[in-house]
Amino acid sequence: MIDRLDNPKDFPGYLIWQAGKDWHRQLDSLLSSFDLTYIQFLVLINLDYLLKQKKYVSQKRYCGDYG
Template identity: 45%
Template sequence: MDPDDSPGYLLWRATLRWQRQITATLAPFSLTHVQFVLLASLWWLDRDGVRPNQLTLAQHADTDVKMTSQVVRRLEDKGLLVRETDAADTRAKRLRITDQGRAMAEAAIKAVESADGAFFAAAPDQQALLASLRPLAGRRT
């Protein structure tokens, strides 16, 4: 089998190229990729009226719960979100995106979407690409 006939190898190569592009895109925002994903996820949840705790945010982003906790602390240190005690369960912390976090998320999402558009423009059929990726990402088709 040639490397060009191996979906895993091709996905690996494409992922590395895409990650380099996203890292460069996020540099002006001083965000790592995982910080961006969690901030964007919090923004999406907030937009939908959801005030998540860290577990809900980790599940939405499909990230490790302990790692999510560490990254949430960094985002809080940057003033992009606030952790607040849940009135219904004082052991839990609800996450609230700040105005600064909302503005950063919106600008970063726009930049990443633009970078994605440029990167994935090489794929001839965008809808087929999305349809192929959804089940691999654990999303509905």
Template identity: 40%
Template sequence: MNKDIEFHFKSPEDSPGYLLGQMTVLWQRKVKRALDPLDLTQTQFVLLAALAWISKEKDSVTQIDIANQGNADRMMVSKVLRTLEEKKFLTRKEHQTDTRAKIIKMTTLGASVLQKALLAVETADLEFFSMPDLDLSGFNSTMSKLISKNK
């Protein structure tokens, strides 16, 4: 036993990083259970949702737009979008003016699956985060501020 190791926090439960890690694992498990019947991973869901969000504002959505929306690695996004294309959830076409870019469009099948996934994930979120004394709006605001600060 090594008693010389010193921790800043008195216990793991005093560490926000430890608690966030534990909460993330449990939340991801819940979301996975919600998405499994739709044959979607959480990453696939996030990228499809990003495509849908961006498509509300823009006609030509690129892989880079999707990567930027989710603070995601471009190579990972490209690989996951290829998988979603194989599932017929989206199409990827060459950009008309930028030969390095691809234009991403959701298919009817992709939109249908995403709608079901949104209902499943939003329900899972509300179940997971619902507590009588939790101000969800304030909690979300705090998380958004921490994300912005650490980008």
């Protein structure tokens, strides 16, 4: 039988959730100084990665055959 934990803070999942929320809050604060959202940041970071690969980039290569 599973032991009941009286305090949500005793659950590892709760602690991971809290840490994730804290990380996201800090990231949002940092990105807001650049007037960026998290999604915009992800797009830019991935674009930077693709451009550094020095290969031809086309969305057809990734999803055009599935449309």
